[in-house]
Each structure stands twice: as structure tokens, then as C-alpha cells.
Amino acid sequence: MWKWNDKRNQFYLHQFLPEQPDLNYRNRAVREAMKDVIRFWLDLGVDGFRVDAIGHLIEDAMLRDNPWKPGMFGVDSYHAQIHKYSKNQEETYEVSHEWRLLLDEYGASTKKSSNISYFRVMGFESFDPPENIQKHMGNETYKNLHFHLAPFILDRNLNSSGILNWIQTQLRVSSLSGAPSWSVGNHDWGRVGDKGGPEISLPTFMIIFLLPGVVTSYYGEEISMTELPLRPDQKDKDPHDANMYRTPMQWDDSPNSGFTKKRIPWLPVNPNYWSINVKRQAGEKDSQLNNFKRLMKLRKTPTVKNGKLAMCTPTPWLFVLQRYLDGEAPIVVVVNLGTEMEVISLNDCSFSLPREMEIHTASPNSGFKTGDKLVVCNANDGTHCPELRPRSGLVLTSISSSASSIAGIPVHPLLTAALSLAVSSFLWKYY
Numbered sequence: 218m219w220k221w222n223d224k225r226n227q228f229y230l231h232q233f234l235p236e237q238p239d240l241n242y243r244n245r246a247v248r249e250a251m252k253d254v255i256r257f258w259l260d261l262g263v264d265g266f267r268v269d270a271i272g273h274l275i276e277d278a279m280l281r282d283n284p285w286k287p288g289m290f291g292v293d294s295y296h297a298q299i300h301k302y303s304k305n306q307e308e309t310y311e312v313s314h315e316w317r318l319l320l321d322e323y324g325a326s327t328k329k330s331s332n333i334s335y336f337r338v339m340g341f342e343s344f345d346p347p348e349n350i351q352k353h354m355g356n357e358t359y360k361n362l363h364f365h366l367a368p369f370i371l372d373r374n375l376n377s378s379g380i381l382n383w384i385q386t387q388l389r390v391s392s393l394s395g396a397p398s399w400s401v402g403n404h405d406w407g408r409v410g411d412k413g414g415p416e417i418s419l420p421t422f423m424i425i426f427l428l429p430g431v432v433t434s435y436y437g438e439e440i441s442m443t444e445l446p447l448r449p450d451q452k453d454k455d456p457h458d459a460n461m462y463r464t465p466m467q468w469d470d471s472p473n474s475g476f477t478k479k480r481i482p483w484l485p486v487n488p489n490y491w492s493i494n495v496k497r498q499a500g501e502k503d504s505q506l507n508n509f510k511r512l513m514k515l516r517k518t519p520t521v522k523n524g525k526l527a528m529c530t531p532t533p534w535l536f537v538l539q540r541y542l543d544g545e546a547p548i549v550v551v552v553n554l555g556t557e558m559e560v561i562s563l564n565d566c567s568f569s570l571p572r573e574m575e576i577h578t579a580s581p582n583s584g585f586k587t588g589d590k591l592v593v594c595n596a597n598d599g600t601h602c603p604e605l606r607p608r609s610g611l612v613l614t615s616i617s618s619s620a621s622s623i624a625g626i627p628v629h630p631l632l633t634a635a636l637s638l639a640v641s642s643f644l645w646k647y648y
Contacts, residue, residue: 230280232273232303242275242312252319259323265338267366271353272345274309277302305345310352313341313361317394321360340366340398340431351390360394364431368400371413371421376554377530384428384528397430402438407462411444419508419580420552420610426512427521427540427550427612436466439509440498445487460484469496503581511578511587515612520545529566535559535605539568549574552610562602564595574613583609 219228220235230239240247255266281302289297320337341353341362355361369383391397401421402408410418418441425432436442444461452460465482467490468475473482474490487493498504515521524542531537534555540548547570553559563570570593579585584606591613594602605611 230276233270239273239276243278243308248312248315252315255316255319259320259337263337265320265340265363268313268339268341268362270343271313271341271362272305272309272343272349273303274312275306277306305349310355310361313339313353314355314359317355317360317362336363338363340364340433342366342403347386347390354391354395356394363395364391364398365395366398366400366403366433368403368406368435370406371401371409371417373413375413376533377536378533380424380536380552380554381528381530387430391430397428398433399425399428399430400433400435401425402435402462403433404435404463405459407444407459408435408438408442410438410441411462414608415441415443416580416582416608417554419505419578420554420608422509422512423550423578423580423610423612424536424538424552426516427538427548429521429524429526432516434509435462439506440467440493440495441505442467442493443487443489445485447485451485454483467494469494503579503587508578508580512612515548515577515614518545518548520548524548527566527568529563529568531562531565532559535561537563537566537568539566539570541569546615547571548577549613550610551605551613553605553607556607558604558606560594560602560604561591562594562596571615574615576611577614578612580609580611582606583611585611 218232219230221228231237232239240251242248242251258266279302283298283300283302285291286297286299316339320339323337324335339362341364343350343353343365344367350365353362354365365387387397387399402411406412408418409421413421418438422434422438442464445464446461464484465474465476465486467487470491473479474486474494475496476482476486495506498506501507520540520542524540524545527539527541529537529539534553534557536550536552536554538550547568549568549570551561573590573592576585576587576589576591579587579589584604585591591603591611593613596602
């Protein structure tokens with residue numbers, strides 16, 4: 218959108234808020250200035266960056282108008298246009314390639330000076346088609362950005378085939394110059410419990426925490442925080458609709474949940490902080506927080522770090538994945554996405570599993586408990602097979618090696634970065 222500036226007596230372009238004027242990345246001086254900004258933060262020791270809305274980086278060289286969608290001519294809405302000239306221009310991938318080379322340069326210099334391999338990373342947000350995502354990541358000979366940061370919106374209608382297709386697509390577009398990336402919530406779209414219901418939150422993280430690649434978790438998901446629609450008077454300072462997902466972290470049951478000693482924070486604390494907070498869940502064995510910690514610890518096992526992936530959809534609503542590695546304990550995730558009981562029969566999965574496995578993690582609504590034994594059932598008709606409650610999940614490990622392969626392993630570096638308004642944890646798997 219073009220907006221007049223009285224001080225300069227000129228129009229300027231902005232694709233988002235008027236306070237966010239667009240930069241002209243076709244100007245070489247602008248590109249070099251931005252690389253200096255990146256160098257500034259790298260010299261301070263940051264580990265990485267998040268690039269928001271990367272498809273909007275460069276516009277058409279002739280600044281041609283976008284065509285209108287059929288029947289939308291003249292409608293004052295971003296969604297009324299086909300963004301042919303204001304998004305995903307080929308030169309965008311040239312800029313991101315330059316940024317990748319700069320990051321690799323810093324990584325190489327660090328390795329040379331300290332003899333330690335040290336990656337500097339850049340993730341990007343994009344909700345564009347897979348072919349655009351693949352271009353942003355590049356390939357072996359033309360490296361672009363490291364991983365894709367955009368949440369998969371898991372609503373109540375998503376079935377096991379939908380999960381399978383999403384995972385296969387992410388694996389396909391992630392090239393050898395990058396890594397697969399998994400997230401289900403962020404500061405603009407909310408948390409998985411807001412979209413899919415609180416009961417599916419932990420089962421969803423059972424899936425994404427145990428996939429190969431990078432995991433991004435939006436703050437508050439580890440304790441099942443929920444959105445808080447704001448009153449009109451609470452929007453005066455900042456009217457952004459997504460602020461319902463950005464309320465303060467809920468640490469304890471003290472005033473303002475321990476987030477601030479000020480009487481009124483910038484955004485209000487969710488009133489449910491008295492029951493949903495870190496302090497309370499830290500003391501509950503099977504809380505969302507402690508189950509999160511169990512899954513993060515499981516990510517550090519050789520099976521998850523280096524193992525292969527197999528997936529299966531025994532029924533339209535039952536999703537199963539397996540991580541396996543020679544000489545290590547297999548790990549199996551079983552999630553019921555539906556609203557009815559599902560028989561846990563793996564006859565169609567072709568997995569090589571022990572007859573009996575141990576439940577490493579169970580969602581509270583599953584009907585099972587952590588540490589229970591579960592007989593792996595391969596019956597064609599599901600006779601005498603265990604059943605899983607709706608919207609629940611299990612993580613299974615080998616009884617003989619589940620304890621030994623989870624405890625006593627070296628701690629893999631945890632890369633933590635402040636990404637825009639979202640505070641996210643990146644658990645990086647190096648290839």
C-alpha cells in the first residue's frame with residue numbers, strides 16, 4: 218500500500234503497518250546495510266535469526282499493480298489481490314543466499330579460531346506453497362536458509378492422513394542445505410490447544426518432538442497456556458488482534474502470575490493463571506510441563522538424533538510413527554486424533570517391534586499411565602487389542618532398554634534464540 222508522507226512530500230510503500238515502511242532490496246547499498254546489521258548481532262554472539270514474512274522482501278522492479286481476484290476489483294483488502302508483483306520475486310532468493318553465505322562465513326571463522334564446529338542459523342516464516350519453501354532453503358550447490366518457521370494449524374478436523382501429508386511435504390522441501398522444521402503454534406496463530414483443543418496439545422508434541430530436524434515451541438505451550446481475547450479498553454495501547462496469544466508467561470499464582478510487580482502489565486494476564494502456571498505444574502508428576510521435559514530428554518537419545526523414520530495410518534484417525542536405529546531402543550508414538558475410541562492394532566504398519574513395550578509418556582486423558590506395559594497387537598480384526606481414548610497419545614519404548622538409553626547420555630547443546638515476539642526453543646539436529 219502507498220502512503221503519503223508530508224515531511225518528505227513523497228509516497229512510500231508499506232506492505233504491513235504504516236509504521237513499517239518497505240525497504241528497497243533492489244538497491245545494493247540497502248542489502249549491504251542490512252548485512253552490516255546482521256554482522257552487528259553476530260559480533261555480539263547471537264546464534265541465529267528469524268526472518269518474518271520473507272516472501273514480501275522484494276517487489277516487482279517496475280512496481281506494477283497486482284491483478285485483482287475475480288469479483289474483488291476495488292475491494293480495500295489485502296486478500297482481494299493476486300500478489301503477483303509484490304511477493305515471492307526471484308530476487309528474494311538471491312538476498313537470502315547472501316545472508317546464508319554470511320552466516321556460514323561466521324561459522325567457519327568460529328571453527329577456525331576455536332577448533333569447534335559452531336553453526337549460525339537463520340529460520341524464515343512463510344505460508345507459501347511447498348515449491349516456494351524449497352527455494353528459500355536452496356540445495357547443496359546454492360545454499361539458502363536453514364529451516365522453515367511456520368506453524369502447522371492443527372484443527373479438530375485434521376485426520377491421520379493430514380498429519381502424514383504434512384510431515385512428508387516438510388521432509389520433501391527440506392534440502393541438504395537445511396533441515397526439516399516442526400511447529401504447531403506461534404505469536405500470530407496461537408497455540409495448538411487454542412485451535413485443536415487442550416486435550417490434543419501433548420499428543421501433538423509427542424509427534425513433533427520425535428521427528429527428525431528442528432522443533433519450535435511457542436512459549437506457554439509447555440504448560441498449556443490458552444488465548445485471552447482482549448476487551449476493547451485493553452486494546453488501546455496495541456490493537457493487534459494477535460495479542461490474545463501474547464499475554465504474559467504464567468509463572469505462579471501470585472499477582473500477575475509472577476510476571477511483573479507492576480499493577481497493570483502491558484497486556485493482561487490470563488485469569489486462569491491461578492491453576493495454569495509453571496510452579497504448580499513443576500510439582501505435578503504427569504503435568505504438561507513435566508511431560509514436555511520427558512519428551513525433550515527423549516529427543517537426546519541416539520534413536521531420535523540419528524535414527525530412521527517410519528509412519529503409518531492404521532485408521533483414518535489413528536496416527537503412528539516409529540523412530541528406529543540398529544542397536545538402540547525403538548520409539549513409537551501412537552495418537553488418536555478422533556473423537557471415538559481407537560483400537561491400537563499395528564498390523565498394517567510393518568514395524569519390527571518387541572512383543573511388549575513400556576509407556577514412556579502418556580497423555581493424561583489416554584487411560585494409560587507412564588511406566589505401564591503395553592502388548593503390541595498385530596491382530597487383523599483388532600480382537601483383544603488395547604484401545605486409546607479420543608484425542609490422546611502414547612510414547613512407547615523398549616522395556617529392556619528404555620531406561621538405559623534415556624538416562625546417562627551426553628547433553629546435546631540446546632540452542633535458544635529470541636525470535637521476534639515468540640520465545641522459541643530450537644533443538645537442532647546436525648546432519
